[in-house]
Each structure stands twice: as C-alpha cells, then as structure tokens.
Amino acid sequence: MSTVPVSWSHGVRAAVADAVTFWFPVACAGCGALDVDVCEGCRAAVTPRPRRLPLLPDVDVISAVEFDGAVARMIRAFKSDGRTSVARVLAPALAAALAAAPPGATVTTVPASRAADRRRGYRPVDLLLRRAGGRAAPLLRVRRASADQRGLGRDARRTNVAGVFAARTPPAGTVVVVDDVVTTGATLREAVGALRAAGAEHVLAVTLAYTPRRTHT
DSSP, X not given: OXXXXXXXXXXXXXXXXXXXXXXXXXXXXXXXXXXXXXXXXXXXXXXXXXXEEEEETTEEEEEEEESSHHHHHHHHHHHHSOOGGGHHHHHHHHHHHHXXXXXXXXEEEOOOOHXXXXXXXXXXXXXXXXXXXXXXXXXXXXXXXXXXXXXXXXXXXXXXXXXXXXXXXXXXXXXXXXXXEESSSXXXXXXXXXXXXXXXXXXXXXXXXXXXXXXXX
C-alpha cells in the first residue's frame, strides 16, 4: 500500500492554508485590521475599569468595560460570528469584575435559549467565564421563549423577559450571576428574581460590559 510522502502532505496543507487565508483573510475583531485576530490597540481597549451600579435597591451589578467602539465589535464577533478565540482577549476583563465577589461565592450564568445555543454551537457566557478562570453552577434555566432583546426599549425589554427564568435552590452564601452585557438591566433583574424565589439570600450581578446609555434604574 503506497503512502503519501510527509513533505508532500505538508506542502498540500500549507497550500490549502494559504488559499483559505487568501479568500478569507483574518481580520481584527475590533477594528478590521488584516492578518491579526485582535490587534494590540483593540486589546488595550479591553483594559478593565470596573464600575459598580445599583441593579435593584439591594443588588449591585459590577461591569468591567464599556460596551462601545472596539469592545462592542469584539463582543458581537464573539457572540454572533462564532469567533470564540476572542474570548481569551475578553476574559481578563471579566475576571477583574469577578474579583469583587466575596470569596467562596457560588457563580452562575444567565442562560440563553436552547435555540440560540444550537444556532451558535456554544454558550458565550459560559465559555467566557471558563476563560476567566471561573466555573458556573447550573442554577438558572430558561422556562419560556422570549424575543431578541436587541432593538427593544426599556419597557418592552422588561415585558419580554418577565418570568423567563426558573432557578434551582442555590447553596448558602452569595450567588454571583454573570452575563455578557447589561443594557437596561431587565434580564439580570429577572435572573436575580428567579434566584431569590428559589431561596437565594444574597445576590450580586457581574457583567463583562455595560452600555454607555445605561442609567441607575
């Protein structure tokens, strides 16, 4: 049985890689610069500057960076375009926000719908948390379908996600609920409400990013 020479095989793979790069060149997820996954300038844009704001009268949300410019484009590329490698660039900022949580807190994530998980093939928030060195306890689940929140106003967002989550009974202590971006806070408030209904006494919210237009309510 004949075999393909190793050098020839390597040559074919190199030629294929060159062809793919020619037709589908790598571009920075933040600014579009060619031949780099994320350029140094866009990496610098994800330098964490944690900000703490009230989510509910007795629950705060801590966010690492502002959802704007290169950061917003990188998060969209990670969530919507399947560029999972960008998680390694975003994760240190999330880790900085998580550092404000009490030691020993139970960490969980805001789940997406099953349809969204199937469409992407991965769970963005869970992947981001793992890259940040955390591990999620599966406390929350989606119990009904909701529309995409993008493009909805504050009141419409609140109505859209009302009652969307159910939760398992959490262990004693603080529960930290993690999401990627907080806009109006409607989704996180529903997640906190579900956790409290299941018995959580102390809850803290953490996100990678917050939208510049977000107010304290």
